[in-house]
Amino acid sequence: QVQLVESGGGLVQAGGSLRLSCVASGRTFSFYPMGWFRQGPGKEREFVAGISWSGGTYYADSVKGRFTASRDNAKNTVYLQMNSLKPEDTAVYYCAAGRSYMGSIKTQGHEYDYWGQGTQVTVSS
Secondary structure (H helix, E strand, O other), X not given: OOEEEEEOOEEEEOOOOEEEEEEEEOOOXXXXXXXXXXXXXXXXXXXEEEEOOOOOXXXXXXXXXXXXXXXXXXXXXXXXXXXXXXHHHOEEEEEEEEOOOOOOOOOOHHHEEXXXXXXXXXXXX
């Protein structure tokens, strides 16, 4: 059974930092792109960041320069380092595993086969 489990969310003041982790089990995702998405209150789910199997990254404009995605394939884990957090970053954050072996980063949720349960990030002003 494939599982993705996020952790690291919490309450932080504006300008602060959090590091999210996503641990995969049930299969290895070393050669698959991984993505981070978020859904804020009353908003649609949106793409935040993605990391390819080789470590290449891509970010939504809203987080570029503040968030950094990384991965440790030996641990089957991906990370999202979030700095300079803003109240508008408040959301449930989800990690997801891409569909294509050695594929490119996708920004659409339907391109991802497996999802975590999400972790809440709340940024106070």
